[in-house]
Amino acid sequence: MSVLKSLVGAIGDGTVEVIDLTAPLSPATPVLRLPEPFANTIGFRLEEISRYDDRGPAWYWNDIHTGEHTGTHFDAPVHWATAKDGQDVSQVPVTRLIAPAVVLDFAAEAARDPDFLLQIDHVAAWEKEHGPLPEGGWLLYRTGWDARAGDQEAFLNGGHAPGISAECARWLAERSPIGGLGVETVGTDAGAAHSFDPPFPCHSFLLGAGKYGLTQLRNLDRLPATGSVVVAPPLPIVGGSGSPVRVLALVESESGPGESR
Template sequence: MSVNFRDIGRELSNWGRWGPDDQLGTLNFVTGEHIRAAATEVRSGRVFQLSIPVGSSGPQSGIGGRLNPVHLMSMAPHDWSDPHGVQISDDWIIMPLQSGTQWDGLAHVAYDDRMYNGYSTDEVGARFGARKLAVDAMTDRLVGRGVLLDIARLKNVPWLEGGTAITPDDLDAAERAQGVTVAEGDFLLIRTGWRAKLLADGPAGWMKTEPGLDLACARWLHDRSVAALGSDNWAIEVLPSAQSGTVVPLHCVLIRDMGMPLAEILDLEALSAACAEDGRWSFLLAAPPLHISNAVGSPTTPIAIR
């Protein structure tokens, strides 16, 4: 018998925990002390890019109106006729905000007409965007100690197969194997190897299924007071879902009930290799969204510094 995600959501709810007007959710766990401590994770100064390229080669197939970004030149060097020889180029990008490496903000998922902290879904509209819980509330809050748990490496496979559920026991086992502990205020990144599959096999079918976290992991994340969660797949959780009643039950609990932002479609391949080489699985993470007013999600170009 499947567990009702609403029951778990009520149990793990953070509504009112940081006051009736809170719009940051679990990012409240990240304090100045946490950030100062995260800076001590930098030892070699190596920087790792964690985003996929923004362009037409992305994984989107048009489902739900999400297309790959379109890059256009609006001005090229030879468009100019300047007596001093000056030449200027300009360009545009046209894209869904959640088509590549991106943050799900706290207005992204709701159920029963309520969003995180009890805000009404009437606060999000086609004409004005998100009047509450918009992603721009987080622009200066997505920095701190990152921890990578490499589940694909734990299972000794290049990637987990689609539909493979990652359990709390898997998270515990990865901690033990890697000698790292996820602590309060950490940004937890999960490697499933799904990015490696995209690079190896291409985008065909990549977004029809995925390995990811089981709904039971919500309690594990709540108990650890994780600040935010990211993964190299496209929806964090295992799909298709084993839970009845919704296609994304973990999204519902994490975003709507707990107030946890989610980072999706990360590239964790180079970072995981470096972490495995020297046995250090924590780092300084900086992953701000674009400062877009009233948006429910945003592209991001995260970097990990070790």
């Protein structure tokens, strides 16, 4: 049996589970809010074109109004000044959009301290237990923050949200083999990252190194620490700095074919 036929069969019989890591996209989706004088993105909005009426009797469709960085979205390198000559979202090689993933779970720490920061020592301890970070893969950073996604104020939390220290961000960008970072928060940086040196180090270092970001993920608690594969295809927006994305994870089921996990 071919590899692809085997994969389709495994998905069909439940041997491989497909887990949606994407937050629903609606006008209620939380969006980043920058202080004045900085410009802000718009939220998501549908504008109806027709709905089985005299504007179009047999069809329903909408225009969509949204920012590139609204909801679960993909950050391309050109999003940041450190990679202003880097790839836009349409130039990201498609082979980079399907990659192995690992989950570093620090939800308990973030529950105790909303300003919790991932440090190099945390990553080193995780690698000692689980093995090296995946070459070209995703580091998915679980903080439990997706539980707040239904409430804009709770999600932004007055600028107090977990993230990654500047030193760790630089290490992940320059020393680790990962291809990108995925988080549950509104952006890849901590809520207080504007005060770090440099400001917003995950954006600065990782995008500057030609790596990618995924934000506002959910269901990371359903993934194993190692062994999943993430599929994250953004819209190929020419000149775009990012795009909303439907992020899926493929996970080998712990139960047999046809059984519930």
